[in-house]
Amino acid sequence: MLALMAATSPAPVTLVIGEEELLVDRAVGAVVAAVRAVDPEAERHELIGGKVEPGELAGLTSPSLFGGRSIIVVRSAQDLSKDVITEIVGYAKQPAEDATLVLTHPGGAKGKALVDGLKKAGAAVVTVPKITKPGERLDFIKAEIKRAGRSIAPDAAQALLDAVGNDLRELAAACSQLVFDTPAEHKTITAADVARYHRGQAAVSGFTVAESAAEGKAAEALEQLRWSLATGTPPVLIVSALAKELRTLAKVAGARNARGANLAQALGMPPWLAKRYQDRLRAWGPEGLSTAIQAVADADEQVKGAGVDPAYALERAVRIICASRNGR
Template identity: 40%
Template structure:
């Protein structure tokens, strides 16, 4: 069913339409699907189609490109047919829309057609179409917005994967979830596919052993696996893991970033006696990140942690162009962390 826009004072926010999760999409006369994360946008748009088709199997679906648009098309495909079937119009490329589409779409907001749902996909890659987005967000057309922001942080990927299993009512062990996220840290689409494979293939709960069996080779070469073995003081294993990661195409810059991120989290958690949940809330972390950092701190002192953080800062500069040999810079960083001593001491 269509969702009406909530009215909020202009002083509170420029966006006056409801914000809907991509995991629970619903139709409205206008649905703005915004943001760069394509896998989330695809899920949202597919969910709207399934919702409408469940209500009426005679749903008519039309796809339009806003950058290759013929004048009059939007009104033609949204107008009621002889038998009054519901219509779903999916418009892609709004971030590069033509002048003709922009003008007709803005005009359409004033008189949306009964029984029609128009989905506008805008990746945010440009400001093109801003006039249309502003009008939708101001409440014209009685629309909703489904935001699909970029998933970049490890904690965001963790939340994404946890949501996949939660939506499927499938239990996964926290350690297994973390291992899975680490294995697919660079590609959210692959992470989503891995989650769906485990959900469909594995009877019962998903354990760490299951994830290792399915994706063990991938896990071994992830950036966080390199960081974990080095921080644990397993020098030989850390170097082997590093070489495997590099051999499989890993870039030195995100490798150093992963290591530095873990060290910074350890430093923030060190010496704090708050509960995991309280500390996580105060620092903007997840409970499991605090618990993991506390385990990682075993055997570390303030001095050795400071040395490691300085080494990570130096390596970061070197792999970004400050050195001719980024591999050597990485190996030196692993040596400092795994031995908890300045390089060459």
């Protein structure tokens, strides 16, 4: 669907629904690519739902004195205010000729008025699937390798999944690096290729940085962060890992009364992993966790286009996370 979207004229308004950030970003990227295939100079504007002011969209979609198209991407559209939702739904009924509006929404009840309104207004809707099962992640790995013109043996796909974990961004980056590192004559990537070329990279992933930060090991986390960036790990993967680590701590905090198998069941993770997070949580209080989560949210915004130095944004987030432990 995304390839077809990029090859055709994009709809004036597109709503992308889904929780998988990587797939959502790819859907947004397909719309942007389709616009720039028509107008390479199209100007892109990135907005965050909760920060969009009434009238802001009208300003961005108004015809420019210098001509040219504009692309407005509104992320986390579920956080838009009621006034802005009304404005956007009204706009979708009569969109501007030289503007393309793309909104992302995770699904669910929050912001449902926007979703329903845009559908009724005739906006294009792209729904991306949520990948939850191990088999689906293996299929994702195979599809990523196939996109690069190669194939991967089943045991190699499993080895890659075991090495990297469940995060789709990490898996996509690992697949790309694996294809780059493996000689072109290896049409089918094997488990030996995974062991030979990927094991070292997996050792310093975004999750390694996130774990060190959550444990307050500032010097170690910063060193790992700099090495990870230097070896080509995309900043979005690292900020995603930081967010996942803190979300997991928050989930454990919400299940404080559960113990042992009950805790593991409530969190949907193996007992040993639930205990690890329970032990890690002892150094965290509600205020500190809230501060750390906000720092990662700020870094996420900076990394995705609002800032000019992703490395600085990530270092700042890591320092705040480490300093926020024991915050009560």
